[in-house]
Amino acid sequence: MGRLFRQLIAPAAPVIQRDTVRLRLDDAEIDVLRVRDPRARRLKLSVDERGARLTMPLRASLISGERFLQANRQWLQQQLARLGGDGLMAPPLRLRESGMLPLRGELLPVRWQEGRFTRMEIDAEGVCIQMPARAGEQALRRALREFYETQTRADVGQWLPKYLPSLSRAPARLRLKVMSSQWGSLAPDGSMALDLALVLGRPSAFEYVLVHELCHLLQANHSPAFWAEVEARFPHWEQERDYLRVEGRRLKSTLHQLLQVRGEG
Structure with missing residues (x-):
């Protein structure tokens, strides 16, 4: 009974909300993970191997978050450059947009074709990605992982x-x-x-x-x-x-x- 009572009166676990926001830097566009955390007391920008992350208190408005990102664009670009090193790094691949894929120390051009199934193949021109017209971002991520697993x-x-x-x-x-x-x-x-x-x-x-x-x-x-x-x-x-x-x-x-x-x- 005591455990049940404690569960009933215990506060609900804080809900952390996550989405992404696009940010234009000098030489590329990146996705910033935007996290609304009830435990956050101030706006915070961080960078690690997973990319950029903007942490926001619940009371902070989206506009204030956008302004904070813009005010720290230069710092963010410096941190990403430091994290990236001097080697080849392609911008994030976008669904049905031209781009490059890194593989074995090189960047391979990507082209898109419509097909019945989602699949990726290497040919003389680079990497061909075939996807049904209705396939979305999730299908692309699965295809990318399967592609890299096959190559590995x-x-x-x-x-x-x-x-x-x-x-x-x-x-x-x-x-x-x-x-x-x-x-x-x-x-x-x-x-x-x-x-x-x-x-x-x-x-x-x-x-x-x-x-x-x-x-x-x-x-x-x-x-x-x-x-x-x-x-x-x-x-x-x-x-x-x-x-x-x-x-x-x-x-x-x-x-x-x-x-x-x-x-x-």
């Missing part, structure tokens, strides 16, 4: 046979995830997880991460013995590790913008 599995399938003979066992299975910080992981049962953002960067860096996780099948640690296994299979691993340290946040940010999702791990 193709790369792993190309490299894996080269390394399997020198291993005591093969990975139990492969899971592809959108990760916030890690590039890969190996579970005790031998299940391997890889970050989808790897396929956006240069292939040699992706291959290094694969080798790194495969070597954990031999050494479940980061001891000198582990790095010796990596070195024996991938002598230039340090260059690829440095590349990911410099370009990693940009790659993860780009994937988050394309898929508009939160990290899973």
Whole structure:
């Protein structure tokens, strides 16, 4: 009875409202996540690998939020540039608008065709996206994720046979995830997880991460013995590790913008 009484008199959990607003910067348009949070006491603008976020108290008007964004455009552009690094990063892909898709360290032009089913294919001209006339944003996001998963599995399938003979066992299975910080992981049962953002960067860096996780099948640690296994299979691993340290946040940010999702791990 006491628990039921406490539940009845307890205040309702605060409802956080989310939507997006378009903001024009000097060289591109971006989507800013607008969050109305009952716990917020003031307007706040933040930037991370998922993009820009405007947090607003419930009492703040939409007009005040717009003015706040405009007043901080320069700061926002600087933060996004710092997050993006110096590599290639395409503007977010818009439904049925011309654009570019990052893949394996390059930007591929995108063209659209109407079709019975939603699908994406690479050809001599870039990436062709076929969608039914009624298909919307959600269908595009699903197609993008399936496209990058297919490309990721193709790369792993190309490299894996080269390394399997020198291993005591093969990975139990492969899971592809959108990760916030890690590039890969190996579970005790031998299940391997890889970050989808790897396929956006240069292939040699992706291959290094694969080798790194495969070597954990031999050494479940980061001891000198582990790095010796990596070195024996991938002598230039340090260059690829440095590349990911410099370009990693940009790659993860780009994937988050394309898929508009939160990290899973």
